[in-house]
Amino acid sequence: MLGSLLSGPGFLGTSPEMLALFAGFGLVVGVLFGFFGMGGSFLVTPALLMLDYPAPVAVGSGMAFVFGTAVIATLKHHDLGQVDYKLGVIMITGTTIGIEAGRASVYYLESMGLAGGVISVAYVVLLGGVGAMVTRDALKGDGGGGVDHEATDKDLDEYEIPEIAKKIQQTVRIPPMVTLRGDVRVSAWVITAVAFATGVLSGFLGVGGGFIRMPAMIYAIGVPVPVAVGTDLFEIVFSGGLGSYLYGQGGGVNLGIVAPLLFGSALGARVGSAATAVVDADEIRVYFGGMLLVGSVAVGIGEVGSYLGNATLELLGLVLVIGAAVVVAAAVLYTTVTSLRVTRQQQTSTAD
Amino acid sequence: MAGLEIPSWDPETALLIGAILLEAFVLYVGYGGLERLVGPYLMDLIVGGNASAR
Numbered sequence: 001m002l003g004s005l006l007s008g009p010g011f012l013g014t015s016p017e018m019l020a021l022f023a024g025f026g027l028v029v030g031v032l033f034g035f036f037g038m039g040g041s042f043l044v045t046p047a048l049l050m051l052d053y054p055a056p057v058a059v060g061s062g063m064a065f066v067f068g069t070a071v072i073a074t075l076k077h078h079d080l081g082q083v084d085y086k087l088g089v090i091m092i093t094g095t096t097i098g099i100e101a102g103r104a105s106v107y108y109l110e111s112m113g114l115a116g117g118v119i120s121v122a123y124v125v126l127l128g129g130v131g132a133m134v135t136r137d138a139l140k141g142d143g144g145g146g147v148d149h150e151a152t153d154k155d156l157d158e159y160e161i162p163e164i165a166k167k168i169q170q171t172v173r174i175p176p177m178v179t180l181r182g183d184v185r186v187s188a189w190v191i192t193a194v195a196f197a198t199g200v201l202s203g204f205l206g207v208g209g210g211f212i213r214m215p216a217m218i219y220a221i222g223v224p225v226p227v228a229v230g231t232d233l234f235e236i237v238f239s240g241g242l243g244s245y246l247y248g249q250g251g252g253v254n255l256g257i258v259a260p261l262l263f264g265s266a267l268g269a270r271v272g273s274a275a276t277a278v279v280d281a282d283e284i285r286v287y288f289g290g291m292l293l294v295g296s297v298a299v300g301i302g303e304v305g306s307y308l309g310n311a312t313l314e315l316l317g318l319v320l321v322i323g324a325a326v327v328v329a330a331a332v333l334y335t336t337v338t339s340l341r342v343t344r345q346q347q348t349s350t351a352d
Numbered sequence: 353m354a355g356l357e358i359p360s361w362d363p364e365t366a367l368l369i370g371a372i373l374l375e376a377f378v379l380y381v382g383y384g385g386l387e388r389l390v391g392p393y394l395m396d397l398i399v400g401g402n403a404s405a406r
């Protein structure tokens with residue numbers, strides 16, 4: 001049923017209805033990415049799988065979308081001086097090999113007819129795990145599970161290296177040792193191991209992997225938060241570009257999907273990023289966690305529907321995934337506009 | 353396609369990835385320009401007054 005929507009006249013084999021859906025979904029995903037600093041690609045691959053795209057196309061197009069998003073975000077972070085190019089270059093090798101290992105796994109599973117199911121189950125675990133973590137931290141008031149936008153304004157010298165990172169730096173001293181920004185000295189092998197592990201995840205699921213790579217950079221390598229954010233994006237440009245190329249060679253990248261997604265997300269990311277100057281992300285992070293949990297359940301429902309051949313369950317899963325994202329993005333925009341109006345009224349009253 | 357691969361040169365795929373890269377650059381510059389041009393007007397429209405309220 002859903003597959004019938006995929007064919008028909010339009011741009012690059014994608015029907016006008018689907019182009020509009022992708023652009024709109026991209027806008028929503030962009031708002032979430034720009035505001036929370038994560039989650040840019042969490043929902044794209046599962047949504048494509050639920051739209052009956054083959055697993056390599058869903059993962060490959062998801063990765064190409066991440067690549068395009070990373071290019072745009074890196075240009076911004078480069079201007080802010082938040083990219084450690086030395087760390088990024090060292091990570092590229094490990095991530096690239098990891099992505100290739102993940103990609104090979106997808107095609108291997110696809111040859112056995114298991115790729116869609118295994119990837120969906122992995123997404124259920126991933127979305128559920130990250131969603132539970134973000135929700136728990138938000139309820140505790142830690143504000144964890146994303147980028148601390150205020151933190152990015154601090155001086156790099158003000159950041160303390162986490163204890164666990166200090167311990168790793170003192171314990172693992174396998175040469176060559178490298179010195180990174182913020183006076184961090186660490187074994188290149190630690191960096192490569194972190195890069196490889198997150199690369200496998202990226203290649204297998206078509207995600208940027210920033211939600212794991214960033215904490216890993218901070219807690220395993222000891223990189224200051226703003227540098228971790230900027231370097232992660234810089235690194236995704238290369239590894240994601242190469243991963244997209246590899247998937248593209250196997251026909252896994254559909255420009256009719258990626259182009260409208262990117263068109264919408266680039267605009268949404270600007271809006272979401274601007275909203276962080278008005279609204280404290282911690283206030284609505286609990287909804288973001290809830291969205292990931294709903295996403296996890298939705299992917300599970302969609303997969304059960306696919307297994308049973310029940311089109312209604314598949315559609316319900318898709319509606320839940322997209323609906324949860326739309327609700328949270330709408331909450332971000334509504335809170336932002338409300339805060340702006342309140343601020344303006346206060347300024348008007350003061351002026352009077 | 354299963355198994356680890358060393359990427360080989362494929363002009364068609366390179367063009368595809370190049371098109372995504374080009375789109376990203378165009379969107380970055382285009383939306384940046386658009387934001388400067390119509391941003392203040394849109395803020396007035398949405399917030400209902402002076403954009404400097406931010």
